[in-house]
Amino acid sequence: MRGTVPEVSSTTSHTVHLTCASRENYHHIFLNSEKLTLMARDDWVLGRTRQEAAAERIYAVATDLFAREGLDAxxxxxxAARVHCSPATVYRHAGGKAKIRDEALRRAASRITDGVRRAVEHLSGSERxxxxxxxxxxxxRSDPLGQLMLRSIRAQDMSWLKDSAIVAGLSTELNGLTEDDELAAFWIARVVMSLIYWPAADADTERRIVQRFVAPAFEP
Structure with missing residues (x-):
C-alpha cells in the first residue's frame, strides 16, 4: 500500500542500534588513541612531552614544600592541592612520597655540583x-634544599643527611677533583659540612681558612 512505512523487525532495529553504538565506541577509541599519541609526543611549545612537563611541575612544587615545611610534614x-590536581595524578606522573623526595634531593645535588664543576673547569691543583x-x-647555602639541610644540621636531625644525595653528589664530584683519592674526597666533604655547621664570619674568612689549612695538602 502506498505511503506505508516498511515494518522493521526488532532484531533488525537492535542490530542497527548495536552498529551505531559500535561505530560511536570506535570513534571514542580512535580519539582516545590519538590523544594518548599526542601526549606521548614532544609538545612543540614546551619542547618536551606533557608527561615530562607535568613531572617537572610536580617536582618544582615539591621542592618548595620540602624547603618550607620540611621532609616529615x-x-x-x-x-596535589598545591599543583591543583588529584593525588592519583601525582602518583602517575611523579611517583610516591619517597620517590619524589629522592628526586628532589637528586636535583638539588645536581644543581650544586654543576655549580662547582663550572667554577673549577679551568683551574688546577690546590686552587681547584x-x-x-x-x-x-x-x-x-643558596639552594632551597640546601637550606633544609642547614636547618637539619642545626637541629641535629641528621638521620637523612648521611644518605643525602646532596652529600653523596658532592663527595663524588670532589673525588673527581682529587684524582680519585677517596679518602681526600671523604675529608673535603666533611670540611664543607663542618663549615656549613659552624660558618666563619664571612666568605672571605672561610676562603682564607681553606687556603691556609686545606690547600697545602694538595700542593705538589
Missing part, C-alpha cells in the same frame, strides 16, 4: 680544591 595530598669548597658552600 610533606604529604602527597598537600602536594679551594674554589670547589668555597663554591660548594655558597651553592648549598
Amino acid at each position: 610533606f604529604t602527597i595530598e598537600t602536594l 680544591i679551594v674554589t670547589a669548597i668555597t663554591v660548594a658552600l655558597a651553592e648549598i
